[in-house]
Amino acid sequence: MAGEIFDGFRVVGFDLETTGFDIRKERIVEYALIGSDIDGTPINLQSLVYPGKRIPFEASNVHGIKDQDVRNAGAFSEHINEIAKIIDDSIIVGHNIIKFDWKILEMECVRAGVETPKPRAIIDTLVIARKLKIPGRHKLGILCNKYGIELENAHRADADAGATLILLWKIMKENPRFFRGSIDDLQDSLAGVERENSLGPGLEDLEPIPQSRGLLRKNNSEIIVAFGKYKGRSLNEINRNDPRYLNWLFSPSSPIEKVVCEKYKNSFQI
Structure with missing residues (x-):
């Protein structure tokens, strides 16, 4: 399945609402991070933000947020630590995030004197829609309508963030071949970079473990993971450095067949 990526x-x-569209001078008035953690725990972080300036009527007319709504919301510097906790090492999904939301976030971090959070990857559904040449216009509302996604309270951060995530799943389901590789493969594809192979150096030559759907491969005495966060790493190495991930890998939510999980998790006393 494409979702295995x-x-x-x-x-x-991830979505932001702002005081305007100029990434150099506009400020955040609302943010939302909606999704799930590695173990499936829901994530729902959203808040208004005091921008330190008046919200123009034109902006309020789009998202409905007014000066009195944000007066006691706290400046961006009071929110960035919570934002960073979720963004760091995560896959962040947004619509036009690369050219707008992320640029705004970077500028706010500069003003606050803090480092910009470091996600594992940024996936832009606008770029994907253009790359796949999905027919029609590629505004979020239009794409949501095309894929049957309800977008109530459009132009509020939580609604747009949640809808964007669902939109990505819908596009992935419709175009599974485009999402067959790793996160790095996907980012390279969206950036127009071609890789020599889709499994990573040498992995395609390794013998797949039976019933693992090619997600585990044998390299002499080592079992190698051929997908996801630790693609190309051995189970022994993962067990040493990130046993929590190994626990997930052999859990019921793993994409690997149960019979294989049972076989190998006993070896690591999980």
Whole structure:
């Protein structure tokens, strides 16, 4: 399944509402991070933000947020730590996130004197829609309507973030071949970079473990993971460095067949 590309990662939809469209000077008035953690725990972080300036009528007319709504919401510097906790090492999904939301976030971090959070990957559904040449216009509302996604309270951060995440799943289901590789493969594809192979260096030559659907491969005495966060790493190495991930890998939510999970988790006393 195409969704396996995100297995083992925290995945969240991300959206901002702002005082305008100029990434150099506009400020955040609302943010939302909606998704799930590695173990499936729901994530729902959203808040208004005091922008330190008046919200223009034109902006309020789009998202409905007014000066009195954000007066006691706290400046961006009071929110960034919570934002960073979720974004760091996560897969962040947004619509036009690369050219707008992420640029705004970077500028706010500069003003606050803090480092910009470091996600594992940024996935832009606008770029994907254009790359796949999905017919019609590619505005979020239009795409949601096309894929049967309800978008109530459009232009509010939580609604847009959640809808964008669902939109990605719908597009993935419709275009599974485009999402067959790793996260790095996907990012390279969206950036127009071609890789020599889709499994990573040498992995395609390794013998697949029976009933693992090619997700585990044998390299002499080592079992190698051929997908996700630790693609190309051995089970022994993962067990040493991130036993929590190994626990997930052999759990009921793993994409690997149960019979294989049972066989190998006993070896690691999980």
